[in-house]
Amino acid sequence: MALSERNTVINPRSVVSLLSRLRNARGQADPYPIFKEIREMGEVVPAPWGAQLITSYELCDRILRDNKSWRALDDAWRTRRADGRWGAPSATELGSVLQGLNPPDHTKNRRSIGNIFDRHTLEKLRGRLESTAEELLDNLSARIQEEGEADFSVLVSEEFTIAAMGHWLGIPRADYDLVRSLSHAHIYAQELLPTPSQLATANVGMLGMRRYFTNLVKERRNHPGDDVISSWIRTWDTLEPDREAADHAVYLLVMFIVGAALETTSTLLSNLVWTLDQHPDQRRWLLANPHEVPRAVEEVLRYDPPVHVTTRYAAQDTVLAGVPIAKDQLIHTVIAAANHDPARTNDPDTFDIRREGGHLSHLAFGGGIHYCIGAGLARMEAQILLSAVVRRFPTLRVSSPPQWESRVAFRHYTALPVTTG
Structure with a gap:
């Protein structure tokens, strides 16, 4: 059956069933068989809310690179679709941050911050x-010595990510918990x-983020x-010429960059421990070859982004x-499916640090x-x-099943218990 024919006979409600499975505990623990089922429906899979799920590596890559044909969800689009979901304050705010901008606004904002994580800055x-x-x-x-186990996600992954952002931007340490909790709330949008x-x-998270970072910029x-x-303020x-508008632009940049880091890098750091725990042969090889940590990080990014x-x-x-695809129609690039596309990667469901060209x-x-x-910063944090961990905790293992927030788009651990026993 041709791809286009396969897509026309798909019952969109079957997609809802699969996405529902992604939200439960079993689906959170291992979502990839479910994404595989979706990918096997075709490269373009209809969803009942009028969108299309894009599942192949080739199409996802093409769409993400083509900002002329496929646009970020900017203010103009959100205004045209200002229903309950897209008219929510937390959703409309996202149309003004960097990820929601299209040229020329994106070009102006992106140039205003320069290459913020160049080699010199990272060093x-x-x-x-x-x-x-x-x-x-x-x-x-x-904590492990005192209690026998400890939560890696809470004690290490979350703390390391906010500490990196806090040090770079000068966020007071006393505010770390507040900023992190507001970001975790806002991400639901x-x-x-x-x-x-x-x-x-x-909405509550967005208002809190706006209040906090507006005051920080002030x-x-x-x-x-x-x-x-301060450097971004001078640039803007x-x-x-309007200082209020300039400060608002800086607020949007700071809020976006902090939120993006807190909702992605912390998950990557926990993924390193969980994925290696589930693949003991690969872990043993890495312990014997610690210089291959960068390759391990890249394979974790591919295997479980x-x-x-x-x-x-x-x-x-x-x-x-x-x-x-009609003008203004939503498309969702399913990166988790694309990264496991056998047309792109041999034996994609196998975690293999020694994979070439990872x-x-x-x-x-x-x-x-x-x-x-x-x-660049996320990679450096993960490698460090x-x-x-490889050097100090050669016997580290996950002591009980991790717990995840019930999300589909952005993965997030709520607990990753570990021990060294």
């Missing part, structure tokens, strides 16, 4: 990140099918220094893999103009932490 951050990793692992070790209660939570405006936020003063689904809309009527074979950081601007 300046490295020493602080290495010492932070050691400190957090000291805390983990002490980016879920595939958020419930009304999740949207209400997202404080840097009143007391400028040589920090990152040359781009925008922190972001499973991203969304675009069609700029005009078109046809994709034989399926008509860094070229995943879409964990997206693509095109919206390629993750923090990819995994190197330290």
Whole structure:
């Protein structure tokens, strides 16, 4: 049966059933058989809410790179679709941040911050990140000695990510818990099918993020220094004569970058431990070859990326893999399915650190103009932490099943118990 024919006979409600399975505990623990079922329905799979799920690596890669045909969900699109889901305050705010902008607005905003994580900046951050990793692992070790096990996600992954952002942007340490909790609430606005209660939570998180980071930008405006936020304020003063508008632009940048890091990097760090625990042969090989940590990080990014689904809309009527797509119609690039596409990767469901070209074979950081601007920092954090774990905890193992938030688009651990016994 031809691909286009396969897609026309799919019952969209069967997709809802599969997505529902992704939300339960079993689906969260191992979502990839479910994504495989969706991918086997075709490259373009209809969903009952009027969108299309894109499952192949080739199509996802093409869409993410083509910002002319496939657009981010900007303010203009959200205004045209201002129903309950897309008219929620937390959702409309996302149309103004970097990930929701299209050229020329995206070009202006992206250029305003420059190459924020170039080699020089990363090397300046490295020493602080290495010492932070050691400190957090000291805390983990002490907790394991006291109680027999400890929560790696809470004590290490979450703390390491907010500490990296906090140090870079100058966020007071006393505010880390607040910022993290607000970000975790706001992320529901980016879920595939958020419930009304999740949207209400997202609205509260968004208002809190706006209040906190608006005040932070105001404080840097009143007391400028040589920090990152003060530098962005000076840049935007040359781009925008209205100081209130300039400060709002800086707020949107800071809020987006912090939120994006807290909702992706912390999951990646926990994924390193969980994935290696589930593949003891690979773990033993890495312990014997610690210089291969960068390859291990890339394979974890391919095997279980922190972001499973991203969304675009069609700029005009078109046809994709034989399926008509109407202007303004939503498409969801299912990165979790694409990263396991056998047309792209041999034996994709096998976790193999020694896989050749691993860094070229995943879409964990997206693509095109919206390629993750923090990819370099995320990789460095992951490599620093995994190197330290391999060196200090050769017998670390997951002591009881992890727990995940009931999400489809953005993975998030709520517990990852570990021990060294």
